[in-house]
Amino acid sequence: MRSRFVRFQLRDLLLIVVPVLIAVAGATWFTIRFAHPAPPDKLVLSAAASGSPYYHYAERYRAVLERNGVKLEIRESGGSLANLKSLSDPGSGVDAAFVQGGLALNNDTHGLLSLGRIAYEPLWVFYNGSTPLERLTELKGKRILVGPEGSGTSSLALRLLAANGITNETATLINHELPDYVDLLAKKEADAGFLVLAPEAKTIQRLLRTPDIHFMSFANADAYAQRFPFLSRLVLREGVVDFAANVPHSDTTLIATTVAVVVRESLHPALVNLLAQALQEVHGQSTVNEAGEVQLFQSAGEFPTANDPEFAFSDEARRVYRSGAPLLQRYVPFWVATTVDRLMISLVVLVPILIPLLRFAPQIYDWRIRRRIIHWYGELKRLEAAAKSASTSEERTAKLRDLETIEAAVDNLPIPLGFADRLYQLRQHIELARRRLTVAAADDAAAARS
Structure with missing residues (x-):
């Protein structure tokens, strides 16, 4: 009985x-599968040509991501403008990219989020002749190198020249690859040339040491920074590039844009968070680049920035820059932390189901x-x-x-x-x-x- x-x-x-x-099992599966799926184990970042500063940054990010079990695929590209177009194309497969400041105005940025600015990119205007140039208006009637067609350098150069009344009608604007600037200016086949590169870039170093080639000190740099929010005023101090040769020969005022790391809005929040951690680790403390060279315009803690003048800013990145890595990731591996996080989110969905069931x-x-x-x-x-x-x-x-x-x-x-x-x-x-x-x-x- x-x-x-x-x-x-x-x-x-x-x-x-x-x-x-x-x-309960069905609700848990639905939540984990659809409401909060697992992050992919791969991220695609569009950089620039191999050997460029962007590419070197990406390689340093890769070390951080792979340490956390995420593979970073680095794709070579033609530069910032090509990167921005790849991000805007859903079929490109690109999740993140480097984008030079000043490109957002004439391009579609819908569905894109910034993880902050990571470094200055000074605008250099090199020129021939002994008469010092201090304003872009003085380039009227000159032969001006404006960078490769469709590049970020070309976009910024044309925009600033147009603001000074210089167009194809008032000057000869020449599209050319940046490494060719040295020979073209040295042979006087061009009168001036715009470059957007770090001071340690090989092309810049060659031009700084080429006789009879000078670079402009902007007399109205503050006005550019006020007119264009993505620009900043920088000062290159006398002798800082080469003390022995006293390069530059005097304090020189430059204007600079900044480079942003931009991601798709649809990128999994856990990967956004992890990439922001990589930015903070690579750019947040050291002022020495991967080659052991001091980055002249960067001070510790200045980058990455927690805001962006052109793109909507990622809340995940802002949390990382404000509070650091999520609590769990400080003690357990990334994948364990994300799994626990997903289970916690599942509970939020399950509680409204469990309460009536248990009742x-x-x-x-x-x-x-x-x-x-x-x-x-x-x-x-x-x-x-x-x-x-x-x-x-x-x-x-x-x-x-x-x-x-x-x-x-x-x-x-x-x-x-x-x-x-x-x-x-x-x-x-x-x-x-x-x-x-x-x-x-x-x-x-x-x-x-x-």
Whole structure:
């Protein structure tokens, strides 16, 4: 009897618990799969040509990401403008890219987020001749190298020249690759040339040491910074490039843009967070680049910036720059931390499901037990109704046998202890029905004898 009772109780529990577990498992799977999927194990970053500063930055990021189990694929490109176009093309497969400041105005930036600016990119204007140049307006009528067609350098040069009234109608604007500047200026095949490069770049170093080639000190640098929010005023101090040769020969004022790391808005937040950590590690503390050279215009803690004048800024990156890596990632590997994070988010979805389930499960269990007792009450009621229409002693005796069948079934009914009172009430009602049938049968017998 006890084993039978345990078996029935176990079945009742399973009929309630199993659907609850299925609902919880389904909600968990849906949340993890769709609401908060696992981050990809690969990120594609568009840099520039191999050997460029952008490419070297990307290689340093790769070391940080691979340390956390994420592969970084670095793609070569034609520069910032090509990078921006790749980011805007959903079919390019590019997740992140370096973008030079000043390119957002004439390009679609919808769906893109900045992780901050990571370095200055000075604008150099080299020129031939002994007469010092201090303003871009002085380049009217000159032959001017403006960088490769469609490049970030060309875009910035044309924009600044246009602001000074210099166009193809008032000067000869020449598109050319940057490494060729040295020979073109040295041979006087061009009068001036725009470059957007770091001071340690090979082309800049060659031009700084080429006789009869000079570079402009902007007299109105502050005006450019005020007019164009993505520009800054920098000062290259006397002799800082080469103390022995005293390069430059005097303090020189430059204007500079900054380079941003931009990602797709759809990039998984965990990868955005990890990439922001890489930016902070690579650019946040040291002012020495990967070649061991001091970055002249950067001070420790200046980059990466927690804002951007052209792109919407990533909340994930802002959290990293404000508070550092997420708490879990400081103690456990990246993938463990993201898995725990996903499970925590799953709980947010599961709690509204679990509360009503846990609330109604006991009620469902109670209903199932009461339903067994109510079933036999129904049988008892039907028997009494049939007994009222019985007219002979034999019919009433048959109803008593049916009542005994009901009583035997109730005696074997598996009912938990908490519902025992209802079971005993049912037995009392069975006994009451027996008395009525017995009295009615006795009356029928007496009537028959008389």
